[in-house]
Amino acid sequence: MLKRPIEFKGSNFTLSVIHLYNTQTEEIRLEIEKKLKQAPDFLKNAPVVINVSALDGDTSWKTLFQAVLQTGLHVIGVTGCKNSNLKKEIIGSGLAILTEFKAEQYRASISSSMKTSIKTLTINLPVRSGQQIYARNSDLIVTGNVSAGAELVADGNIHIYGVMRGRALAGASGDRKCQIFCIHLFAELVSIAGQYWLSDQIPTSFSGKAARLYLESNILTIHPLL
Structure with missing residues (x-):
């Protein structure tokens, strides 16, 4: 019996979530790099999710996204997005909108x-x-x-x-x-x-x-x- 070419399965992964509280890209980049130096084995080249629930609708997603990417982290999705325009920008950048699983x-x-x-x-x-x-x-x-x-x-x-x-x-x-x-x-x-x-x-x-x-x-x- 031939095996199917693909199969979807559920799984669990440990992901860090970066909560953004302002839109100061240089400040964000420097703070991430500080954390990377503190725990390089855990965070270097790690997949992360970005939480934007604290940001308003006047956010330039492109510059924020680039600031995080410059640190070497791999952004796989965004959560906490409440603004429709920001959501369109995020999806347009090729990322998924994720819903957090609450306690x-x-x-x-x-x-x-x-x-x-x-x-x-x-x-x-x-x-x-x-x-x-x-x-x-x-x-x-x-x-x-x-x-x-x-x-x-x-x-x-x-x-x-x-x-x-x-x-x-x-x-x-x-x-x-x-x-x-x-x-x-x-x-x-x-x-x-x-x-x-x-x-x-x-x-x-x-x-x-x-x-x-x-x-x-x-x-x-x-x-x-x-």
Whole structure:
């Protein structure tokens, strides 16, 4: 039996979203380049989405788009567009208009499908640089060390019992109630439901310490893990 030439399948990808709060192209470019220097392994040549919800209709999309492209990032789509003229410009530049999947939608889908408990994916081996572990619709437990350049992604909570030097992204489907629990925190990046800190944003007092990260009023918060 011959295989079809193509097939469409659903999938999950970890994407950074750049929220634009003004139209100062040089300021935007310099700020992106600053972030790239802070986390080159995570952001260099990365695919990104641009959120323009804070911009008004008098925006020159072409100059903004070029400012982001000059940093080496690959823009794959735009979200938060409310202005019809701006939307036409974005589509004319060859980009897709994306709709963000909100936490409320995620919780509703869980209820409608009668899911009463969250499963757990347990990894008992070290997670090496370049590896990505994704726990779909479940929590993730890693009992070993996580190297720099490795990535942990979970729709639920993340627990790391070894040394954590890579990236941890909990609540990947938008659940803001998820948390990250870590015994030895040296992470390159931590994220919950899209709110993230790079390594330089994690308080230095928690370096190498046991910590719990969660969202409080949609703001990423860290406390000692007692």
